[in-house]
Amino acid sequence: MPILCSSCEKKRAVLKRPKTGHSLCKECFFWAFEEEVHQTIISARLFNPGETVGIGASGGKDSTVLAHVLKVLNERYNYGLKLLLLSVDEGITGYRDDSLETVKRNEQQYALPLTIVSYEELYGWTMDAIVKQVGLKNNCTFCGVFRRQALDRGAMMLNVDKICTGHNADDVAETVLMNVLRGDIARLRRCTAISTASEGEGVVPRCKPLKYAYEKEIVLYAYFNKLDYFSTECVYSPNAYRGHARTFLKDLESVRPSAIMDVIHSGENLSVREGVRMPVQGTCSRCGYISSQALCKACVLLEGLNRGLPRLGIGKHHRLHGKILAKEPLTQEEERKLKAVDF
Amino acid sequence: MAAPITLHLEFGGGAELLFDGVKDHQVTLPSQSQPWDMKQLLVWIRANMLKERPELFVQGDTVRPGILVLINDADWELMGELTYEIQDQDSVVFISTLHGG
Numbered sequence A: 001m002p003i004l005c006s007s008c009e010k011k012r013a014v015l016k017r018p019k020t021g022h023s024l025c026k027e028c029f030f031w032a033f034e035e036e037v038h039q040t041i042i043s044a045r046l047f048n049p050g051e052t053v054g055i056g057a058s059g060g061k062d063s064t065v066l067a068h069v070l071k072v073l074n075e076r077y078n079y080g081l082k083l084l085l086l087s088v089d090e091g092i093t094g095y096r097d098d099s100l101e102t103v104k105r106n107e108q109q110y111a112l113p114l115t116i117v118s119y120e121e122l123y124g125w126t127m128d129a130i131v132k133q134v135g136l137k138n139n140c141t142f143c144g145v146f147r148r149q150a151l152d153r154g155a156m157m158l159n160v161d162k163i164c165t166g167h168n169a170d171d172v173a174e175t176v177l178m179n180v181l182r183g184d185i186a187r188l189r190r191c192t193a194i195s196t197a198s199e200g201e202g203v204v205p206r207c208k209p210l211k212y213a214y215e216k217e218i219v220l221y222a223y224f225n226k227l228d229y230f231s232t233e234c235v236y237s238p239n240a241y242r243g244h245a246r247t248f249l250k251d252l253e254s255v256r257p258s259a260i261m262d263v264i265h266s267g268e269n270l271s272v273r274e275g276v277r278m279p280v281q282g283t284c285s286r287c288g289y290i291s292s293q294a295l296c297k298a299c300v301l302l303e304g305l306n307r308g309l310p311r312l313g314i315g316k317h318h319r320l321h322g323k324i325l326a327k328e329p330l331t332q333e334e335e336r337k338l339k340a341v342d343f
Numbered sequence B: 001m002a003a004p005i006t007l008h009l010e011f012g013g014g015a016e017l018l019f020d021g022v023k024d025h026q027v028t029l030p031s032q033s034q035p036w037d038m039k040q041l042l043v044w045i046r047a048n049m050l051k052e053r054p055e056l057f058v059q060g061d062t063v064r065p066g067i068l069v070l071i072n073d074a075d076w077e078l079m080g081e082l083t084y085e086i087q088d089q090d091s092v093v094f095i096s097t098l099h100g101g
């Protein structure tokens, strides 16, 4: 006996929503999902009419659904936004080249203009070349730092007012958990924010319209809408720590679906004791990007790559920043420590 | 004796990587005295189809958390999950939510 949709009571239900337990038909699910994202956008005042909004598009399920939903809502509710797709080409053969093909199809399917910025043109290094030099252990550090800045640089080039990313409820819950496990109070406090104001020159405000959307619903929304997305794991070492947090959360969710939202709620409501020192933000004296040190992380990593000292940006070498800026030579001992590839 | 059952199986969202990258499969389940249910189907898939790392697909007697199951294009949570009795010509889709962002 097919179960009927609990909303329209006419059509056959196709899913049970993890968030509410409701059984909905395809059309009622699309509507409910889109309306919730709309409510998130309205109540957090994520956008203003006339703004240019860059959608960070990777070709994966989250950013594909984000692009689709934003286009639908922008038309349905006359947000008055100019939407565009912004992708980063890290230079990873067999992974990013394929996912960029998906983004290029999305450009046609959604009629949204696409801009691709590449590590190669911004930094002179592809991830393939970086991995050749640094190996497979810390490559994700390079990639994460470079990607963040690359999106900002692309957005600045296009005069984008805001960047939105496809982070979903499961991602946010995972990040809360990881920051608790690492004792990273500064990040823990920031990671649940739905939007970040510009932290300084060269940093474009960001927001996460899918912050309260469950991954299960995002995947089913993509499936039932027959959206074209890419789902291959990066060919370089996956983030093992995040993987464990993710598996743990999925296990919790299978016992109690609200676990995802509960973790986010905890993160949002944690209060940090007075007197916990937070890093002071300044700007990088080389490229002007925000940084709590004399040089931003990207510049330090890049300097390390260009000098053949890949360890430079890994771990804490702040006291060397002055020397690097002044282009002073490093001592043999300093060089030796930074050269080792077996890190 | 129930007659053999023909099924359409589909793996997506990255789950196909555990099946040689092949998304669509037409399979025939042998006849047996009891009707086939989803629990038995998972055992059969594990024994006959999984090419690598079975723990990434099945966990205990069900699918690994994070893999969505659709029976005839409806969430299996609406269909009785493991106890659903499989019919000839059914379509079962497995989608991983664990891949890519």
Ligand SMILES: [Zn+2]
Pocket: A005, A006, A007, A008, A009, A010, A011, A024, A025, A026, A027, A028, A029
């Ligand atoms: Zn309905």
Ligand SMILES: [Zn+2]
Pocket: A284, A285, A286, A287, A288, A289, A295, A296, A297, A298, A299
């Ligand atoms: Zn810099």
